Amino acid sequence: MYIWLLILGMLAVTYIPRALPAVLADKFRFGGRTEIF
């Protein structure tokens, strides 16, 4: 149970940073220079 809780917690804190830009991509532009990353 403890390990499954760990996995679910990790799922949340990994998915949120991935998904935020999917929703807010237009607001997250870096002056049109995204290719430098």
Add this chain to the structure above:
Amino acid sequence: MKHRAKQQYIAGLRAGSPVILGFVPVALAYAIMARQAGFTVAQTCGMSLLVFAGASEIMAVGMYAQGASLIAMILATFLLNLRHIIMSTCVFNRMESTHPAARLFSAFFVTDESFAIFTTGKDEHRSVWFFLGLTTVTYSFWNLGTLVGAVASALLPDILSASLGIALYAMFIALLLPGLPENRRLTLLVVLTAVCNTLLSQIMDSSWALISSTLLCAFLGTFFVDPDPAEKEADV
């Protein structure tokens, strides 16, 4: 339209195929480490299926083996994965306009490798189908490697499976080294972080020492580490 989607998907599959060589050995090492730490086969595979972030998975398994608390492991994962905000932003800025549900679905599959391949092509915009083709390869082989490692770990000699623990250090060193020779201040920051972590480990739990030294030195780094030299030239 369907024909173009199929073409893009196949192009993505092809573009992702070189990643297999790097993914499978690391997935095997992760799975063996997880099994040694006390994970069942289902838990080992479940983490890869649900989290799909190699560095975080290996770090969490290492911390679990050392007896770290749940909060410490999740917080460390969060810090390590904050970089996904930048990578995911670049991916979605480059992706052709598509349904929000498709974007949210695709977001789960953003990794260092898929980001690198998707954002370095010549096309100004790329299809979501290309991204899904690419990540079909990365996701499948990461999970295949995990499954094989989790099942095979019982068959490997103890000395061989124990030695795979070094994969953790090797992977982080491989991520770190390419940036160091051109940036002395970054090198200094890395050394400072290591020293800070060692000192803090004497007075607090090692997992909290890791998180504290990461936060403290990342904060200091924002003041004295030079930007990438290539980026600096581009600004002139």
